[in-house]
């Protein structure tokens with residue numbers, strides 16, 4: 001079951017400049033960066049309860065964020081719904097015709113397990129489902 005809006009992700013070409021903007025201009029609390037090798041992405045999180053802002057930047061110039069920045073430039077990249085049972089939600093949403101990127105959930109930030117719904121099957125919005133580490 002989907003339980004919360006876990007985060008809103010923004011693709012950024014210059015991670016340090018974006019961190020500075022969200023800390024200094026908007027006054028948000030910077031939680032730190034995390035490299036997620038499996039996603040070829042470096043993240044920076046700013047908790048803003050009950051949700052968070054996630055900055056996403058390509059790891060070593062590769063991966064999905066690199067392609068996105070090349071084609072579109074920076075901007076809002078995805079919404080992430082938290083789930084308490086990712087397998088069950090994937091099965092339920094697949095039965096409704098949503099197309100998932102990849103067969104199985106993969107490692108995400110903070111020890112979570114994540115999977116993405118293709119924007120082509122979801123009204124042009126890239127949606128991530130994430131099950132937190134402590135919900136397994």
Ligand SMILES: CC[C@@H](C(=O)O)C(=O)SCCNC(=O)CCNC(=O)[C@H](O)C(C)(C)COP(=O)(O)OP(=O)(O)OC[C@H]1O[C@@H](n2cnc3c(N)ncnc32)[C@H](O)[C@@H]1OP(=O)(O)O
Nearest residue numbers: 036039041043056064077101108109114116119124125126
């Ligand atoms: C750090 C871990 C994790 C977390 O814990 O929070 C993350 O957030 S990781 C974040 C990075 N990972 C991902 O984004 C994985 C899922 N994304 C992908 O696999 C790809 O980006 C994609 C969605 C399959 C698109 O890749 P690709 O097909 O190679 O690119 P195209 O440019 O050809 O796009 C095809 C089509 O889709 C549209 N598109 C692409 N990205 C988005 C987007 N973010 N939002 C909305 N639409 C998007 C793109 O415009 C193309 O449409 P058309 O031009 O109409 O064909």
Ligand SMILES: [Co+2]
Nearest residue numbers: 009054080128
């Ligand atoms: Co995300």
